[in-house]
Amino acid sequence: MFEKRIKTHHSAMAEGKKYALGPRPVSQYLTSPEQDRGNGTIYIHVPFCPKICSFCNMRRSLQDAEPDYHRYVVKEIENYAKLPYIQSQTFDAVYFGGGTPTMLSDEAFREILQALFSNLSFTEDAEVTVETTVTELTEEKITVLGENHVNRFSVGVQTFNDEERIRMNRVGSGEKAYQKLKYLKDQGKFTLSMDLIYNYAGQTLDDLRRDLESIQELELDGFSMYSLIDMKGSRIDLSQDLRSDEMMFREIAETMEAAGYSFLELTKMVKGDQYRYIMNRHRAADTLPLGAGAGGSVNHLMMMNEINLDKYRESVEHFDTRKGMLFRPEYDEITRFKGDIQTLFLPGNETLYRDQQKYQRYRQQLMDEGYVKFCNDKYKLTDKGVFWGNTISRELSDMI
Numbered sequence: 001m002f003e004k005r006i007k008t009h010h011s012a013m014a015e016g017k018k019y020a021l022g023p024r025p026v027s028q029y030l031t032s033p034e035q036d037r038g039n040g041t042i043y044i045h046v047p048f049c050p051k052i053c054s055f056c057n058m059r060r061s062l063q064d065a066e067p068d069y070h071r072y073v074v075k076e077i078e079n080y081a082k083l084p085y086i087q088s089q090t091f092d093a094v095y096f097g098g099g100t101p102t103m104l105s106d107e108a109f110r111e112i113l114q115a116l117f118s119n120l121s122f123t124e125d126a127e128v129t130v131e132t133t134v135t136e137l138t139e140e141k142i143t144v145l146g147e148n149h150v151n152r153f154s155v156g157v158q159t160f161n162d163e164e165r166i167r168m169n170r171v172g173s174g175e176k177a178y179q180k181l182k183y184l185k186d187q188g189k190f191t192l193s194m195d196l197i198y199n200y201a202g203q204t205l206d207d208l209r210r211d212l213e214s215i216q217e218l219e220l221d222g223f224s225m226y227s228l229i230d231m232k233g234s235r236i237d238l239s240q241d242l243r244s245d246e247m248m249f250r251e252i253a254e255t256m257e258a259a260g261y262s263f264l265e266l267t268k269m270v271k272g273d274q275y276r277y278i279m280n281r282h283r284a285a286d287t288l289p290l291g292a293g294a295g296g297s298v299n300h301l302m303m304m305n306e307i308n309l310d311k312y313r314e315s316v317e318h319f320d321t322r323k324g325m326l327f328r329p330e331y332d333e334i335t336r337f338k339g340d341i342q343t344l345f346l347p348g349n350e351t352l353y354r355d356q357q358k359y360q361r362y363r364q365q366l367m368d369e370g371y372v373k374f375c376n377d378k379y380k381l382t383d384k385g386v387f388w389g390n391t392i393s394r395e396l397s398d399m400i
């Protein structure tokens, strides 16, 4: 049924243009209290990396964290905290992403986290995640973060295989990565997830099995699984073909299901990890974006922070001139449509399709060919459907 596997999450933006109402000044728009949007989330982008990995083209640059970066993030928090909408809002999850957020010093983290929790309101058990590489996450840093509300780590291990770590330009050995995860686990107070890359050139099923064994031994609460994408702008072109991709995916799904893990998202398996940040985003919750290069939407106002550090600083200093793009509330339905597929279901809102009969024929074909099954009143992706999930997402999106 499919020829080319799309591997990445396709943002809702492409379908969003027709819902845009035009630019609005942020500080003039968020002036009434939040009423019916429910708990929000916060995304904090830290665009620095210690070393550039050969496969990666994320929004980051090779440099030490700017010594004053966190001051601007703190100022940004204080600016937002003056707006009635943000003042009245309750946040349920925070995610520090990158780049490599743990490039920030311990003091910088402490200041940002204290600014967050003293200026904004959170649910009692708010999830606070820091994305990190193993090497940047020192024992002192783990202590500081643990004392300042952080309760979840997403560690970018990629593989424990040393040869491959060198080719990927990863810092440190697989054994070091393993020991650091074990140390984190032994603290007993963090939800622990790691990123795994598979289907890179030269990888055998045995190599993959060893990585999966390590995840089980460490009793991680979850892991993200990324089939290597040959990115424009990354420095290696290293993935294997579709047959091997499918075989490796099946190996991961079957082995880890047998070990008690299940799919939470197309690229995430969990055993206990709720990953509330992403689940809220899939439900179109407000996401307050902080830091250079961060993006998010609050009360239908889409905001994309400048990635250029000078421009970002300028926009914090002159916060009153900041603008976002206002979207019609119906746009949430598009976000949820995409979110449903990312969380393994065919979208519940079937009224969005332009041609109902065409959609029903497509859905029937998905069922006939084993990509989808009907259970508990919902159309759920099978493991085969999960493998093709982003391709299905694209084809369904083309029908709305």
Ligand SMILES: C[S@@+](CC[C@H](N)C(=O)[O-])C[C@H]1O[C@@H](n2cnc3c(N)ncnc32)[C@H](O)[C@@H]1O
Pocket (backbone or CB within 6 Å): 053, 055, 056, 057, 058, 098, 099, 100, 101, 131, 132, 133, 134, 155, 156, 157, 158, 195, 196, 197, 226, 227, 228, 229, 230, 231, 234
């Ligand atoms: C934003 S990156 C940051 C993670 C963190 N800086 C690190 O390197 O450990 C998040 C994840 O995206 C995945 N990723 C990055 N480039 C990729 C690629 N070309 N193909 C597949 N996955 C990729 C990696 O697993 C990475 O850990």
Ligand code: SF4
Pocket (backbone or CB within 6 Å): 048, 049, 050, 051, 052, 053, 056, 057, 058, 060, 098, 099, 100, 133, 156
């Ligand atoms: S994988 Fe992580 S550390 Fe490596 S370049 Fe990308 S963001 Fe930076």
